[in-house]
Amino acid sequence: MKEHAIIPIFIPHRGCPHDCVFCNQKAITRTLPGVTPAEAEGIIETWLSTLEGRGISRIEAAFYGGSFTGLPMEEQAGLLAVAHSYLQRQRIQSIRLSTRPDFISEPVLEQLRRYGVGTVELGVQSFDEEVLAASRRGHSARQVEEACGMIQSFGFRLGIQLMIGLPEDSHEKCLESARRAVRLRPDDARLYPTIVLEGTELARLWRQGQYQPLSPQEAIRTTKDMYRILQDAGVNIIRVGLKSSDLVGKDDQILVHPCPPAFRQLVEGEIAREDLEAQLEKLAQAGGTAGRDRPGSSFPSAAVFSCHPDDFSSMVGNGKRNRRYFAEKYPRLSLRFAVDESLPAMTFRVSI
Numbered sequence: 001m002k003e004h005a006i007i008p009i010f011i012p013h014r015g016c017p018h019d020c021v022f023c024n025q026k027a028i029t030r031t032l033p034g035v036t037p038a039e040a041e042g043i044i045e046t047w048l049s050t051l052e053g054r055g056i057s058r059i060e061a062a063f064y065g066g067s068f069t070g071l072p073m074e075e076q077a078g079l080l081a082v083a084h085s086y087l088q089r090q091r092i093q094s095i096r097l098s099t100r101p102d103f104i105s106e107p108v109l110e111q112l113r114r115y116g117v118g119t120v121e122l123g124v125q126s127f128d129e130e131v132l133a134a135s136r137r138g139h140s141a142r143q144v145e146e147a148c149g150m151i152q153s154f155g156f157r158l159g160i161q162l163m164i165g166l167p168e169d170s171h172e173k174c175l176e177s178a179r180r181a182v183r184l185r186p187d188d189a190r191l192y193p194t195i196v197l198e199g200t201e202l203a204r205l206w207r208q209g210q211y212q213p214l215s216p217q218e219a220i221r222t223t224k225d226m227y228r229i230l231q232d233a234g235v236n237i238i239r240v241g242l243k244s245s246d247l248v249g250k251d252d253q254i255l256v257h258p259c260p261p262a263f264r265q266l267v268e269g270e271i272a273r274e275d276l277e278a279q280l281e282k283l284a285q286a287g288g289t290a291g292r293d294r295p296g297s298s299f300p301s302a303a304v305f306s307c308h309p310d311d312f313s314s315m316v317g318n319g320k321r322n323r324r325y326f327a328e329k330y331p332r333l334s335l336r337f338a339v340d341e342s343l344p345a346m347t348f349r350v351s352i
């Protein structure tokens with residue numbers, strides 16, 4: 001049974017004054033009308049007709065699009081009033097929205113609170129000033145920190161979105177962004193490797209050889225290391241990578257997409273493999289033999305790998321790659337993959 005469902009209401013931001021190098025919203029929203037309150041109601045009703053009665057304990061209406069609070073206050077109020085009416089009738093349990101750090105102010109937050117918004121997500125993308133400037137985000141890391149503090153002081157849950165592989169970015173800068181995000185104590189995080197879309201400044205830079213996109217391997221490695229930093233700090237990682245179907249527009253507008261299919265599972269599978277192997281090697285060292293299993297060594301001859309049932313496919317690995325990895329690297333080890341309901345999420349255990 002699914003416990004949580006999201007009703008996404010995409011708000012194209014027609015009047016965005018910014019010019020982020022990766023964004024194709026301007027090209028797209030020229031052809032997309034805004035969402036009226038009546039349309040928002042229609043979207044919510046359509047989703048509820050498929051969600052209600054399925055035992056889902058929490059349904060959340062989410063205004064996505066990146067800049068909700070950049071809309072005129074009356075327009076925000078009209079859309080929020082619709083979601084709020086569903087909240088009051090308990091047909092949904094919460095409201096979330098995403099916006100930019102520099103579109104946060106006290107009057108904006110007061111209005112959001114009045115309409116019962118629970119979570120405010122910020123498109124932060126990076127805490128590195130060079131990356132922010134090269135990406136033409138139009139805000140500084142300091143503005144992010146101030147906005148986060150204001151959101152939390154109003155009692156909202158805070159979400160932070162980070163991008164990976166922007167211009168001037170690096171593995172280490174991404175990890176530092178994850179560390180700085182942790183210091184702000186967000187509740188949720190999303191990690192998005194950068195996609196090159198047609199019609200963007202990034203596409204132009206890429207065509208001129210001035211921007212090098214992430215390879216799939218780099219995207220997995222950096223996302224995995226950021227994931228670890230956030231997860232170790234107790235941040236709920238609600239999204240890892242975008243699917244082509246998540247993007248507004250057509251498939252042929254995607255020029256470079258560094259995330260292979262099943263990206264989240266690949267990232268989580270890498271974490272599982274690293275954690276399991278580290279424990280296995282530790283056990284071997286404790287038994288007096290570091291490294292591989294060898295005939296006559298004290299390396300365990302059998303082991304059980306366990307995790308929560310929800311993480312089983314990550315533990316086995318996408319396409320059973322972890323199963324194959326361990327079978328090839330430790331051919332004398334008899335391995336069993338098991339589930340254990342008592343283990344916390346993304347916790348992988350080796351027992352012998």
Ligand code: SF4
Binds near residue numbers: 024
């Ligand atoms: S990504 Fe940047 S340019 Fe695009 S809508 Fe958001 S703030 Fe505006």
